[in-house]
Amino acid sequence: MxxxxxxxxxxxxxxxxxxxxxxxxxxxxxxxxxxxxxxxxxxxxxxxxxxxxxxxxxxxxxxxxxxxxxxxxxxxxxxxxxxxxxxxxxxxxxxxxxxxxxxxxxxxxxxxxxxxxxxxxxxxxxxxxxxxxxxxxxxxxxxxxxxxxxxxxxxxxxxxxxxxxxxxxxGTAAPAVEAELVLLLHQLCCVLAKDPSILELFFHTSEDQGAANFLIFSLLIPFIHREGTVGQQARDALLLIMSLSAENERVALHVAENTYFCPVSPTKLFLFLSCLHLVCQ
Structure with missing residues (x-):
């Protein structure tokens, strides 16, 4: 309501x-x-x-x-x-x-x-x-x-x-909610790319929720292999996050230590996502 x-x-x-x-x-x-x-x-x-x-x-x-x-x-x-x-x-x-x-x-x-x-x-x-x-x-x-x-x-x-x-x-199963969620996440990643100073606030807010992680990153992961607009927006958004990791140590450490991409360096992950983005277009 x-x-x-x-x-x-x-x-x-x-x-x-x-x-x-x-x-x-x-x-x-x-x-x-x-x-x-x-x-x-x-x-x-x-x-x-x-x-x-x-x-x-x-x-x-x-x-x-x-x-x-x-x-x-x-x-x-x-x-x-x-x-x-x-x-x-x-x-x-x-x-x-x-x-x-x-x-x-x-x-x-x-x-x-x-x-x-x-x-x-x-x-x-x-x-x-x-x-x-x-x-x-x-x-x-x-x-x-x-x-x-x-x-x-x-x-x-x-x-x-x-x-x-x-x-x-x-974890929502409603397609309409998933599509709108990914769209908003992509929009937030675009804002972060333009104004990286907000990054620390996102980390602190995630900690308020009892998990010292980067919530935006975690929410995007399930969608990166999707076909269509949802998958493309998720990959685009994640690429923006990975580009930030090159300049922000906290993002890089989070990707390396707190995600299932642990064995993959941020640079290699960035290349992987770039290739996946091209293949899925």
Whole structure:
């Protein structure tokens, strides 16, 4: 029950609506929407406090369960209200420009301070986390990562729920979810290739999940022998990771010590993936 926000043709029209609107007004609208969402979240959540959000380890996320206690169904009108509010909120976040000297815009700062993304994800996770919900959230992050006007992945309150979502999709058997998962992973690898400074944050976030590994790498491996678009995107993404290993010692050590490619040097693995990519095209 998350926002089914997909960047389609109406985005340009919405962007025109925001032209000339001052950031303070956008922030006020965002906060008002969030206040309405919080009312509904707390109404159906017995914890009723952001301070009691469980850690990733406590949630025990898996692809076959919701990872936490399930509560009763949300009335359709309230579910639609949350979806509409969140769609507008995400659009405002996506369209916001960075502040002076690259500082966070006011909406992003509010999202980080209030832990908005994780609260939304955990609330969904406590109910039946269906393939449709996973698909919607993957598309949501694909849009945010690819189209946001300011960098989002530098901020742990954005990155952490993203990694929670990726972990929850591990081992999924739904083709649509697999395709969207690989697409998002490929997009993340492209971002990492352009901004390697984010790499350390990805490692630290993986450690939060109780595993000192590079989650993106682990999730890509099952798809590298696939045919079609999914396999091609997985191989492309893994090639980007291997190119990073030449410059980042931590990535290289992870590939050498924490994966089943242990006997293969990163250079040889890079060549292998390049050949596999050419053969499968």
């Amino acid at each position: 998350m926002a089914s926000v997909v960047a389609n043709g109406n985005r340009d029209g919405q962007a025109l609506v925001l032209k000339g609107v001052d950031p303070e007004t956008c922030l006020i609208v965002f906060k008002n929407h969030w206040a309405q969402v919080v009312k509904i979240l707390e109404k159906h959540d017995p914890l009723r406090s952001s301070s009691t959000l469980p850690s990733l380890g406590v949630l025990s996320i898996s692809s076959g369960s919701s990872g936490g206690s399930r509560f009763g169904p949300i009335p359709g009108d309230e579910a639609s209200a949350v979806q509409n509010y969140v769609e507008h909120m995400l659009f405002l976040l996506m369209e916001e420009e960075s502040g002076q000297a690259g500082a966070m815009g006011p909406i992003l700062e509010f999202v980080v301070m209030e832990n908005v993304m994780e609260r939304l994800f955990v609330w969904s996770l406590r109910r039946e986390f269906t393939d449709d919900m996973k698909l919607e959230q993957l598309k949501m992050y694909e849009m945010l990562v690819g189209q946001s006007r300011q960098p989002l992945l530098h901020h742990k309150p954005i990155l952490r729920p993203l990694m929670m979502l990726l972990s929850s999709c591990s």
